[in-house]
Amino acid sequence: xxxxxxxxxxxxxxxxxxxxxxxxxxxxxxxxxxxxxxxxxxxxxxxxxxxxxxxxxxxxxxxxxxxxxxxxxxxxxxxxxxxxxxxxxxxxxxxxxxxxxxxxxxxxxxxxxxxxxxxxxxxxxxxxxxxxxxxxxxxxxxxxxxxxxxxxxxxxxxxxxxxxxxxxxxxxxxxxxxxxxxxxxxxxxxxxxxxxxxxxxxxxxxxxxxxxxxxxxxxxxxxxxxxxxxxxxxxxxxxxxxxxxxxxxxxxxxxxxxxxxxxxxxxxxxxxxxxxxxxxxxxxxxxxxxxxxxxxxxxxxxxxxxxxxxxxxxxxxxxxxxxxxxxxxxxxxxxxxxxxxxxxxxxxxxxxxxxxxxxxxxxxxxxxxxxxxxxxxxxxxxxxxxxxxxxxxxxxxxxxxxxxx
Ligand SMILES: Cc1ncc(COP(=O)(O)O)c(C=O)c1O
Numbered sequence: 001x002x003x004x005x006x007x008x009x010x011x012x013x014x015x016x017x018x019x020x021x022x023x024x025x026x027x028x029x030x031x032x033x034x035x036x037x038x039x040x041x042x043x044x045x046x047x048x049x050x051x052x053x054x055x056x057x058x059x060x061x062x063x064x065x066x067x068x069x070x071x072x073x074x075x076x077x078x079x080x081x082x083x084x085x086x087x088x089x090x091x092x093x094x095x096x097x098x099x100x101x102x103x104x105x106x107x108x109x110x111x112x113x114x115x116x117x118x119x120x121x122x123x124x125x126x127x128x129x130x131x132x133x134x135x136x137x138x139x140x141x142x143x144x145x146x147x148x149x150x151x152x153x154x155x156x157x158x159x160x161x162x163x164x165x166x167x168x169x170x171x172x173x174x175x176x177x178x179x180x181x182x183x184x185x186x187x188x189x190x191x192x193x194x195x196x197x198x199x200x201x202x203x204x205x206x207x208x209x210x211x212x213x214x215x216x217x218x219x220x221x222x223x224x225x226x227x228x229x230x231x232x233x234x235x236x237x238x239x240x241x242x243x244x245x246x247x248x249x250x251x252x253x254x255x256x257x258x259x260x261x262x263x264x265x266x267x268x269x270x271x272x273x274x275x276x277x278x279x280x281x282x283x284x285x286x287x288x289x290x291x292x293x294x295x296x297x298x299x300x301x302x303x304x305x306x307x308x309x310x311x312x313x314x315x316x317x318x319x320x321x322x323x324x325x326x327x328x329x330x331x332x333x334x335x336x337x338x339x340x341x342x343x344x345x346x347x348x349x350x351x352x353x354x355x356x357x358x359x360x361x362x363x364x365x366x367x368x369x370x371x372x373x374x375x376x377x378x379x380x381x382x383x384x385x386x387x388x389x390x391x392x393x394x395x396x397x398x399x400x401x402x403x404x405x
Contacts (some may be wrong), residue, residue: 004101007358014125014356022350031395033377035348038173038323040368042241042293044278045287049351052278065271066265067257068095068249076185076234076249077278083205084232084251086218093277094261097271099203099235099248102262104130105260105267106231111136111198117359120150122326122357123202124173136291137162148175148317148326154185159190166199170215171204174357174364175326176301178208181215188230197229197331203238203248206290208321209298215364226253237336238323239290242353246270247279299325300367300374307378308365313385323368326354330361332385339363346404372382 019037025032037135046135055061073093079086096102103126105147111117113135121140143150155166166187171178191198198217205214207405217230235248250260264270301318304325308316313331333339336353340363343349354362367374383389384402393400 003248007381010129010132018350018352021344022354024137025348030349031398032350033373033380034350035365035374035377036371037366037368039237040241040293040297040323041370042047042289042296044046044242044245045240045282045285045289045327048236048240048242048245048278048282051281052274055277059078061273064270064276067261068093069273069276069280072247072249072276072280073125076251076284078284079234080232080251082191083214084216088251088252090153092251092257094250094252094264094277095271096250096264097268098179098246099201099233099237100126100130101246101264101268101271102233102235102248102260103199103201104133104196105264106199106233106252106256107134107136109256109259110261111164114162116160116162117165117167118155118158118163119169120148120172120179122148122172122174122354122359122362124169126354127167136164139163142358148172148177149179149183151183152190155187155190159194159196163194164379165199167201169201169203171208171321173204173322173400174324174352174354174362175317176322176324177317178320179215184215184217184305185220188217191229192221192377197228197231197234199231202232203235204322205234206219207294207297207323209294209301210320212230212320226255228253229256230352233255235272236279236282239293240279241289241293242279245265245275245278246295247275297321297368300371301325303371303375304365304378306376311382323366325365326357326359326362327365328361328387329363329385334361336360336362343384347384347400349377349380349384349391351381358377365402370402 022032023035073090076093080086113132116137116139117131118139118141121142131138141150141154177371231252232372233250236242315328319325336355340351340353383393391402
């Protein structure tokens with residue numbers, strides 16, 4: 001059997017693999033605590049469920065236009081006006097099967113082999129593999145000052161004649177950092193000056209804490225023509241607790257959206273009709289769910305941070321948003337994969353190794369689940385790592401005895 005070079009070299013999604021491991025262990029009756037996940041416990045909005053049920057009852061679930069149903073495109077046009085203060089037309093919008101597919105369509109539409117794509121580290125696990133799938137070159141940009149926010153000079157140093165795009169995800173998965181207004185302004189200016197695409201991955205943009213508000217990249221743009229290389233990517237997965245619905249979208253200039261539409265038409269015809277109807281209803285419907293989710297996450301974040309502060313040697317940067325905290329555990333173990341495996345094996349807690357996001361020594365811990373589970377997970381981690389804690393720990397009926405130092 002022969003597999004393509006790209007097929008052989010592509011890394012499995014670490015987060016999806018961990019989800020699978022957690023479900024297999026849970027199915028075996030193991031008391032696993034999943035602090036590696038990227039989906040909230042909240043239910044999908046009622047408006048979405050009702051709209052989907054009504055459509056299902058008609059029995060007529062057909063193909064839609066490749067770039068999405070008019071009702072969903074209208075919802076995105078309205079959303080863009082409300083949250084980005086930007087009037088766009090139907091030809092500026094592509095609906096996709098999740099934020100992931102919208103991003104992938106954008107990469108296929110803009111990248112030639114060897115083109116380089118820059119993004120700040122730590123970064124979401126899929127960027128590098130998506131860019132490589134298009135035969136491009138992923139270029140993570142590290143902050144020289146060791147923080148989670150590179151400055152514009154850090155980006156400029158990495159720009160070459162092959163640089164085709166910069167991706168910004170704010171608030172960021174995995175660090176939870178909401179990049180400064182200054183950085184967003186500088187990046188918009190840099191991209192416009194150099195003719196580089198700017199992809200704003202806004203999947204979490206309303207899930208901000210402490211009164212912070214999303215930065216609107218259009219505020220800093222001077223290109224109001226159809227040549228603008230700013231592409232906004234968004235979706236219902238994270239903000240509307242609709243991860244399994246798989247609906248996302250892109251907003252960009254008509255040429256790039258047309259290319260993305262044509263590619264999508266050949267790759268999967270269209271996003272599922274039923275799920276587009278559900279997503280449109282969520283976006284147009286009662287918005288209290290988004291705010292309730294945001295408040296729950298903020299509270300969970302506070303609880304997690306307070307708890308992590310009681311760990312000797314763990315360094316945490318308070319996340320400004322998202323579902324995640326990216327904590328530095330290098331005082332215990334510099335190899336984050338080893339540490340994550342150790343925690344799963346010994347105390348059945350799932351965490352995601354920092355190396356998957358481009359920074360070793362860190363673990364990504366999610367606070368999007370229930371508080372009780374989260375606290376128990378943190379207690380187990382502390383017990384496993386802190387040599388001064390008692391020698392025994394009970395997980396349900398099971399007694400664990402620390403036989404490691
Ligand atoms: C930063 C970021 N962008 C995009 C996505 C993709 O979202 P979706 O589930 O809508 O494909 C995710 C999902 O985890 C994400 O964390």
